[in-house]
Amino acid sequence: MNLPTLLPAIELELQQQVARLDTSRTQVYHQMLTYHMGWSGLGAGPEAAGKRIRPVMVLLACAAAGGNWQQALPAAAAVELVHNFSLIHDDIQDKSEKRRGRPTLWVDHGIAQAINAGDGMFIIAHLAITDLEHAYPAETTLRAARILHETCLDLTRGQYLDISYETRLDLTEDDYWPMISGKTAALLAGALQIGALLGGASDSQQTAYREFGEYLGLAFQVQDDILGIWGDEAVTGKSAASDLLEGKKSLPVLFGLGQSGPFATRWRKGPINPNEVGEVAGMLQETGAYVYAQKKSQEYTELALQRLAEANPQGEAGELLRGLAGQLLNRQA
Amino acid sequence: MNLPTLLPAIELELQQQVARLDTSRTQVYHQMLTYHMGWSGLGAGPEAAGKRIRPVMVLLACAAAGGNWQQALPAAAAVELVHNFSLIHDDIQDKSEKRRGRPTLWVDHGIAQAINAGDGMFIIAHLAITDLEHAYPAETTLRAARILHETCLDLTRGQYLDISYETRLDLTEDDYWPMISGKTAALLAGALQIGALLGGASDSQQTAYREFGEYLGLAFQVQDDILGIWGDEAVTGKSAASDLLEGKKSLPVLFGLGQSGPFATRWRKGPINPNEVGEVAGMLQETGAYVYAQKKSQEYTELALQRLAEANPQGEAGELLRGLAGQLLNRQA
Numbered sequence: 050m051n052l053p054t055l056l057p058a059i060e061l062e063l064q065q066q067v068a069r070l071d072t073s074r075t076q077v078y079h080q081m082l083t084y085h086m087g088w089s090g091l092g093a094g095p096e097a098a099g100k101r102i103r104p105v106m107v108l109l110a111c112a113a114a115g116g117n118w119q120q121a122l123p124a125a126a127a128v129e130l131v132h133n134f135s136l137i138h139d140d141i142q143d144k145s146e147k148r149r150g151r152p153t154l155w156v157d158h159g160i161a162q163a164i165n166a167g168d169g170m171f172i173i174a175h176l177a178i179t180d181l182e183h184a185y186p187a188e189t190t191l192r193a194a195r196i197l198h199e200t201c202l203d204l205t206r207g208q209y210l211d212i213s214y215e216t217r218l219d220l221t222e223d224d225y226w227p228m229i230s231g232k233t234a235a236l237l238a239g240a241l242q243i244g245a246l247l248g249g250a251s252d253s254q255q256t257a258y259r260e261f262g263e264y265l266g267l268a269f270q271v272q273d274d275i276l277g278i279w280g281d282e283a284v285t286g287k288s289a290a291s292d293l294l295e296g297k298k299s300l301p302v303l304f305g306l307g308q309s310g311p312f313a314t315r316w317r318k319g320p321i322n323p324n325e326v327g328e329v330a331g332m333l334q335e336t337g338a339y340v341y342a343q344k345k346s347q348e349y350t351e352l353a354l355q356r357l358a359e360a361n362p363q364g365e366a367g368e369l370l371r372g373l374a375g376q377l378l379n380r381q382a
Numbered sequence: 383m384n385l386p387t388l389l390p391a392i393e394l395e396l397q398q399q400v401a402r403l404d405t406s407r408t409q410v411y412h413q414m415l416t417y418h419m420g421w422s423g424l425g426a427g428p429e430a431a432g433k434r435i436r437p438v439m440v441l442l443a444c445a446a447a448g449g450n451w452q453q454a455l456p457a458a459a460a461v462e463l464v465h466n467f468s469l470i471h472d473d474i475q476d477k478s479e480k481r482r483g484r485p486t487l488w489v490d491h492g493i494a495q496a497i498n499a500g501d502g503m504f505i506i507a508h509l510a511i512t513d514l515e516h517a518y519p520a521e522t523t524l525r526a527a528r529i530l531h532e533t534c535l536d537l538t539r540g541q542y543l544d545i546s547y548e549t550r551l552d553l554t555e556d557d558y559w560p561m562i563s564g565k566t567a568a569l570l571a572g573a574l575q576i577g578a579l580l581g582g583a584s585d586s587q588q589t590a591y592r593e594f595g596e597y598l599g600l601a602f603q604v605q606d607d608i609l610g611i612w613g614d615e616a617v618t619g620k621s622a623a624s625d626l627l628e629g630k631k632s633l634p635v636l637f638g639l640g641q642s643g644p645f646a647t648r649w650r651k652g653p654i655n656p657n658e659v660g661e662v663a664g665m666l667q668e669t670g671a672y673v674y675a676q677k678k679s680q681e682y683t684e685l686a687l688q689r690l691a692e693a694n695p696q697g698e699a700g701e702l703l704r705g706l707a708g709q710l711l712n713r714q715a
Binding site: 077179186227 | 476
């Protein structure tokens with residue numbers, strides 16, 4: 050078992066699920082989904098497809114808990130489809146014109162069709178999870194479906210908070226955690242719990258896998274926030290401090306706004322320009338935001354590794370899961 | 383068993399399902415859903431809530447097939463939530479500013495939050511159908527969930543076609559049926575099949591209920607198209623010929639465009655103005671479109687009643703189902 054085996058299997062399952070729309074009269078609708086997934090259109094390829102981290106987590110948790118990962122493929126696809134549904138709608142909501150270097154769906158097809166494409170991706174995710182019934186008892190399939198549905202509701206809660214924060218000036222760190230808990234951590238938590246369930250893990254072991262995913266998501270997001278302000282452009286591939294230019298309410302920014310001083314004063318004056326972004330990043334570092342965010346990231350990393358140890362993943366899959374967690378938690382980019 | 387018993391039970395189940403969002407920090411998100419459902423905000427009340435025809439169909443089919451309708455309530459709620467999810471996104475896609483006399487969600491909360499509110503409604507529908515497991519075997523619950531998911535995918539297919547038709551000038555009647563089959567007939571068909579399944583109907587009886595719903599939906603939509611052009615304003619409550627003003631590609635219009643003559647010539651020149659709408663409706667009638675649409679409506683009505691007879695609904699619920707079908711098929715408004 051290794052990633053070069055898992056990834057093509059995930060891709061094949063995803064393609065088969067999305068092919069539900071490969072019917073007469075809905076070819077363009079189908080193409081919208083295959084384009085977004087990175088399989089068709091200009092710039093198609095692995096770069097456009099993304100890393101498929103969430104479905105890999107489903108399969109590794111399943112195998113590491115003692116199950117057959119091939120049987121869990123529909124669940125892996127379901128989780129990745131939910132992730133991509135949320136990206137399609139997110140791009141409309143954020144008015145993002147590019148994703149992974151390519152025009153977003155709403156730019157090419159209009160908002161109306163892009164909303165519908167997201168809806169289609171979402172419903173195919175639910176059909177995919179239902180396909181577990183071919184290999185698992187109905188009770189297990191339903192349990193996995195319910196975990197996925199609850200996860201999706203959490204995702205929309207996080208999205209609601211994120212959108213509502215755009216116009217708010219009174220945010221504090223307390224507003225940050227519930228938002229990223231829904232937007233980033235929920236789907237990783239759900240992916241790992243579903244994988245563990247399908248691998249035959251006990252309830253308490255499922256909880257350990259779930260919480261591993263949750264803390265991993267929180268640690269990952271805080272690191273992403275740090276890299277978005279102080280990251281090395283050569284390593285991250287994003288322009289340095291891009292989050293400051295976008296006015297993103299990340300953990301360091303919310304921490305910095307809680308301290309009076311030059312950063313808070315400058316932030317409240319309005320959008321930050323490219324020519325002052327280095328200076329503002331310095332002001333923010335002066336507030337202790339960098340050290341604080343590193344500390345929070347470290348705390349969640351430790352909690353994640355502790356829960357992973359409790360989950361006690363076995364065999365080759367267990368090794369891969371530990372390795373992947375290490376990569377995600379110690380990344381430079 | 384009667385509608386005054388069913389309707390409050392449906393409303394209560396719907397409210398309990400939507401209350402999943404009644405949690406700290408998501409009060410406004412919850413209110414968006416309760417407003418759309420007609421329970422809160424300016425103009426709240428039965429007028430704003432709609433007729434709940436689809437959930438009533440679920441419960442009547444269940445009882446008429448020999449089941450306990452109370453146990454089917456989560457499925458009834460799921461179907462109505464799917465309907466309302468589609469309305470929320472449809473209003474954004476069509477840029478509709480009013481629904482049942484009240485501002486639509488996107489008008490009051492912006493497109494981003496309205497997309498998310500629709501997503502939330504959608505996922506609560508899937509959680510609702512999963513709740514069937516409290517009263518039914520897991521296999522039955524999964525079967526109902528799969529029917530609901532497939533129905534949703536059909537809905538998005540119809541929606542894709544509808545949006546894609548807006549910019550097309552080469553449409554014929556052949557393009558009409560797959561579109562309304564997805565947009566109008568699929569959910570009625572799914573509602574009746576799920577109800578029959580939960581009532582313990584055999585596979586062939588489930589198919590009869592399903593096809594009854596499908597033909598009912600087609601007949602209903604064609605009548606809606608007729609009323610939208612030649613309806614009596616005093617009866618329908620809509621301004622007469624409003625569909626002509628909106629340029630809606632209804633069955634009579636597509637039939638009329640298939641005949642050369644004054645109607646097709648006028649239609650192709652551009653939007654129709656209020657002061658010529660009576661004249662254009664007359665031109666369309668001259669093509670034989672009115673008679674043709676009446677004939678198609680009658681054909682589907684007969685097919686619907688034939689399938690209903692095959693389904694052979696029993697008892698009081700059966701009588702109510704026949705009565706409701708009659709009302710929907712012989713409506714003046």
